[in-house]
Amino acid sequence: MNTYELIKKKRDGESLSTKEIEYLISGFTHGRIPDYQMAAFLMSVYFKGMNARECRDLTMKMVHSGESVDLSPIKGFKVDKHSTGGVGDKTTLVLAPLVAACGGIVAKMSGRELGHTGGTVDKLESIPGMRTDFTRDQFVDITNRVHMSVIAQTATLAPADKLIYALRNVTATVDVIPLIASSIMSKKLAAGADGIVLDVKTGAGAFTPHYTDAVKLAKTMVGIGEGVGRKTTAFITGMAQPLGCAIGNALEVKESIDTLNGSGPPDLTDLVLTLGSEMLLLSGIGQARPEARALLKSHIANKKGAQRFKAFIEAQGGDPDVVENTDILPRSKTTISLESGRSGFVQGVDALEVGMAAKTLGAGRQTKEDAIDLSIGIVLNKKVGDPVRQGELLAVLHSDGDTSKIDPAVKRLLGAYTIGTEYMAPPKLILARISGDGVKELNG
Numbered sequence: 001m002n003t004y005e006l007i008k009k010k011r012d013g014e015s016l017s018t019k020e021i022e023y024l025i026s027g028f029t030h031g032r033i034p035d036y037q038m039a040a041f042l043m044s045v046y047f048k049g050m051n052a053r054e055c056r057d058l059t060m061k062m063v064h065s066g067e068s069v070d071l072s073p074i075k076g077f078k079v080d081k082h083s084t085g086g087v088g089d090k091t092t093l094v095l096a097p098l099v100a101a102c103g104g105i106v107a108k109m110s111g112r113e114l115g116h117t118g119g120t121v122d123k124l125e126s127i128p129g130m131r132t133d134f135t136r137d138q139f140v141d142i143t144n145r146v147h148m149s150v151i152a153q154t155a156t157l158a159p160a161d162k163l164i165y166a167l168r169n170v171t172a173t174v175d176v177i178p179l180i181a182s183s184i185m186s187k188k189l190a191a192g193a194d195g196i197v198l199d200v201k202t203g204a205g206a207f208t209p210h211y212t213d214a215v216k217l218a219k220t221m222v223g224i225g226e227g228v229g230r231k232t233t234a235f236i237t238g239m240a241q242p243l244g245c246a247i248g249n250a251l252e253v254k255e256s257i258d259t260l261n262g263s264g265p266p267d268l269t270d271l272v273l274t275l276g277s278e279m280l281l282l283s284g285i286g287q288a289r290p291e292a293r294a295l296l297k298s299h300i301a302n303k304k305g306a307q308r309f310k311a312f313i314e315a316q317g318g319d320p321d322v323v324e325n326t327d328i329l330p331r332s333k334t335t336i337s338l339e340s341g342r343s344g345f346v347q348g349v350d351a352l353e354v355g356m357a358a359k360t361l362g363a364g365r366q367t368k369e370d371a372i373d374l375s376i377g378i379v380l381n382k383k384v385g386d387p388v389r390q391g392e393l394l395a396v397l398h399s400d401g402d403t404s405k406i407d408p409a410v411k412r413l414l415g416a417y418t419i420g421t422e423y424m425a426p427p428k429l430i431l432a433r434i435s436g437d438g439v440k441e442l443n444g
């Protein structure tokens with residue numbers, strides 16, 4: 001076997017055997033295959049794709065390139081959720097405590113921001129004292145006590161993915177479905193959960209803006225998960241406009257607490273109930289979707305979800321008082337109101353542009369080493385379908401007062417809004433559910 005032959009084989013549209021994929025991944029991870037040959041192979045995959053068996057093999061080789069987390073010391077069925085990333089997507093912060101309050105077990109490893117999208121670990125770190133850097137034993141202990149834990153992905157998890165992702169990032173091979181699917185699933189499978197619910201975003205703010213690509217990605221990931229014996233389902237959900245109203249770390253934590261207390265935005269609440277029902281059903285809690293949904297809703301009403309969030313924060317070293325008093329979250333130096341220049345209806349709030357505006361304002365990192373100002377972000381006052389009068393508040397920018405960031409961020413945020421005279425209904429949020437049985441289009 002030699003690398004040249006394998007690149008040529010893929011370039012010519014042939015499929016690679018399990019042994020050939022193993023040769024490539026192991027050779028690259030151990031430095032025997034140079035970057036330029038791996039880059040050529042990745043580009044061949046971009047043009048020629050991979051079949052389901054190749055995707056599964058690639059994923060499992062990446063899983064075995066590092067440590068797999070053994071969650072067997074945690075009693076019961078462990079369920080995980082993964083979002084392909086969006087703007088204002090703070091779902092995990094609401095979903096995990098609610099599912100745990102209903103009897104589910106959520107042992108989750110999360111990432112930091114990626115491109116224009118935020119990361120759960122950064123969001124959690126805006127809670128004073130909160131830690132996400134626990135050992136496996138501490139992770140297991142917290143999950144056994146609280147039925148939920150969220151920690152940062154360790155460097156030993158699927159290291160081949162880390163190396164390949166870095167190369168993809170500089171060779172225009174990030175947006176390749178078999179590569180995205182194997183990258184995400186290698187980390188999910190190595191993290192050890194028994195069941196996985198995938199939230200695959202579509203729309204302007206998603207990595208797969210086109211619905212058909214999102215469906216293809218979801219089918220590929222479900223195929224990989226089911227193929228290796230993990231219960232896996234996926235939902236295709238809308239990311240044309242941001243989810244909820246808050247974008248930015250501390251602001252998103254506040255909105256999550258509001259949602260756990262029953263006063264969150266309707267779209268975020270709906271998504272939490274949809275994904276949460278699936279997680280409960282996979283865990284064997286509840287017989288049917290309406291029953292699971294009602295159980296989750298009851299734990300918003302009786303505040304059991306909020307209490308579970310408090311217990312989780314305390315177990316991970318954070319200040320649990322934040323659940324009653326969100327004023328202890330980092331507060332920005334200054335706020336800027338963005339007003340509408342015209343009257344009409346909001347017809348669009350481009351999620352990608354809002355994400356980029358938040359990043360321009362300083363809500364994200366400019367370089368890998370940057371520390372984030374966790375207080376910075378944007379709160380939308382108007383979303384698609386809302387009527388608006390000239391001079392009325394569209395959004396509030398939470399800033400550190402640096403005008404060299406404020407001016408371009410305001411411009412970008414204003415450009416994200418489309419306001420017209422005709423009413424436009426909000427875009428659909430829950431578009432399809434994908435399982436081993438196929439694709440079911442939904443009317444959400």
Ligand code: URA
Nearest residue numbers: 174179180181183184
């Ligand atoms: N997220 C990942 O973890 N990998 C990808 O390839 C894309 C998004």
